[in-house]
Amino acid sequence: MSLSEHVFDAVIIGAGGAGQRAALQLAQSGKKVAMVSKVFPTRSHTVAAQGGINAALGNSGPDNWRWHMYDTVMGADFLGDQDAIEYMCKHAPDTIIELEHMGLPFSRNEQGKIYQRAFGGQTLNFGGDLAHRTCAAADRTGHAMLHTLYQKNVEARTHCYNEWYAVDLVKSVNGGIAGVIALCIETGEVVFLKSRATILATGGAGRIFQTTTNAHTCTGDGLGLVLRAGLPLQDMEMWQFHPTGIAGVGVLVTEGCRGEGGYLLNKNGERFMERYAPHLKDLSCRDVVSRSSMIEIREGRGLGPKGDYVLLKLDHLGEEVLKERLPTVMTLAKTFAGVDITKAPIPVTPTCHYLMGGMPTNINGEVLTVNKLGKDQIVPGLYGAGECASVSVHGANRLGANSLLDIVVFGRAAGLHLEAALQSGIEMPQVGTAELEEAMSRLNRWNFSQKGEDMHVIRTEMKMIMQKDFGVFRDGDTMNDGLKKLQALKERLAHAVLQDKSLTFNTARIEALELDNMMEVALSTAVSAERRKESRGGHSRIDFPDRDDAHWLKHSLYFGDGRVGERQVSQKTKETAPIELQLREH
């Protein structure tokens, strides 16, 4: 096989916040690094994050990273790893200050410090009053962050493979990962990017659902890569449904709306969150608010012809505040719902938003698998950070504004760890023909497909199954039914055809490759969700409505060959006592 090789110290796949932060770390330290992205870096989905990024800076009164840690552990419904949560919350302030020094245009308070707003699940003093912990650049925080990181990568002259698609990981002859097969979308050229280490920062996979706040490009590419390399995914049943997706469209309006004082109403004009969560009300955790909205809708108190949405009221905040703090929401509501938020509420409904699960990693970003004895094992040469990873700081439910934090803290941590590892020397992995052929097999399958079904039919069916059987409320029977249908779909996908074999910017080929990954993610979600027989965080079962710590206080593992397993949830904090198990407001 004649496959040209490009050799690097580190290859980073994905150029969202995590990938760019890792790339910056390595480029600034003079390492030979390549950042591979299927879109131009500033088009990555980090750009769409609106509300902000959490850090106990204390710019709006006393704050403490330990309080932030408590909220994160509680929000995660105790499925988060406390060593990772401690690391993230403790390093949050420094990481934010670093971003400010890079030029991120944060909004400011009267003292000229970074403006911090209230957000869901954020409290002072271990569950007390609402905290103002969420640093914001108006309601464009993700955009401001992604552009700032890209700008710094431009300055650092990071080598970018823009509009290149990662097809599959290449294994080295002695275990571990040796790099990746990459396809230039513009020309169709295929190369082997060989590297001492590979960092996966490929983001989420919300496009497996019919309605999602996620970009078209959130197709779980890194997750598919990992499964096909024989490595496990963790907690894939844990999806977050955001309470305020614009009804019928899926476009997100930020939790910052409620942080600034907005609230939800049912068709009777009742502020229903007061009933479900008397303390935090509309600023309860997202899983709680989404469930509450769904109950309102199911019990007939929704609005619209199908009664399938509730309302987000903002007009009482006044035009001035809305213009200054929520300008994007103003435009999005106008464009996608025809609503002037200074006068009328926005129709909203819980919408698939975020994957808490992903490839298991430690706090250095090193990807983990488990050996036959069930012990954690580091996968040589492979790192993961951001939404595709499960480190796990979000456990069963992520707090709003902890995702932007996750990506920069762990993008940085992976970069720092790899920088040190390269300093002490990592050998260039050896690769044989068999490994390369294995990594090329999927692309070859599509390229040589002659006849079969069109992939879009399969994609549409997959999304409908996920939407119907794996949404906010789940039930054993329907999940089993959905799982069977997905298995049949996967079989059909293996025989689907790529009609257009042209080389130049062939988006049909990319969509086919993406669907392989989405199908893997959908199946991992279905298997893991059916298997976890309890309700915890974003995983809510009608047939098992309670949390079951005796049996399920553990991470679930899923391998591509159908094997399943478990991992312990870590309580190994370094500086502070772990938060003790307790019930949360449901």
Next chain:
Amino acid sequence: MAKTNVTLTSSNAGMPEDRQLTVSIYRYNPDVDKKPYTQDYDIHTSEFQGVMMLDLLEALKIKDPTLGFRRSCSEGVCGSDGMNINGKNRLACVTSYLDFSNHITIRPLPGLPVVRDLIVDMTQFYKQYEKAKPFLQNKNDPPVRERLQSIEERNKLDGLYECILCACCTTSCPSFWWNPDKFMGPAALLWAYRFVADSRDTQKAERLEALEDPFSMFRCRTIMNCVDVCPKGLNPTKAIAHLRDEMLKDTS
């Protein structure tokens, strides 16, 4: 219990009436086509969900998977799907077909080489962006905490930092069409001013000096197409005027 009167003046709840659209799209795949051509597609709006031009394009792509266009966020913030719709550069994902007649024409952004169909080669656009040194430069040691910036100072960045690099403005600018290698274009100049305007940047003089040649900035003839098309409502012409003002202040 709090109660509020609910009035919903308008929403997406009602389905728009079915319409048959004819969409004329610029097609060119260098692998198979000797030259570009226009292809007409007929489609009923009831065949797909949503009212945006991107929803329409996605529906067409299911009928004809060879149709090439870029897209990602579908909400106007990633800047992928800039294209020329009915003669004006716009983002397909936030442009509604309801605003058009039943015949719609879509072409790639003008002034850049076409790679395939609606996909243009943006290399020149990104090069100009990089020429603006679009990153904060501060030669002083950073403080332990954030650099302070007053609300008023921060307000000066509004209308500048929101640029999404979609290239709608730059590819609508005749000055850029004539000198794409030498005139930076409205987007890059907007970014240049974003850093000149930032109270935290110490390289204002150097930044202005880099724009003094006859082409980089001075080829702007205030045609203002950029302002007309910017999907984010930004005003690059005004930013360029500010750059010129600063330059004058600098030399006086």
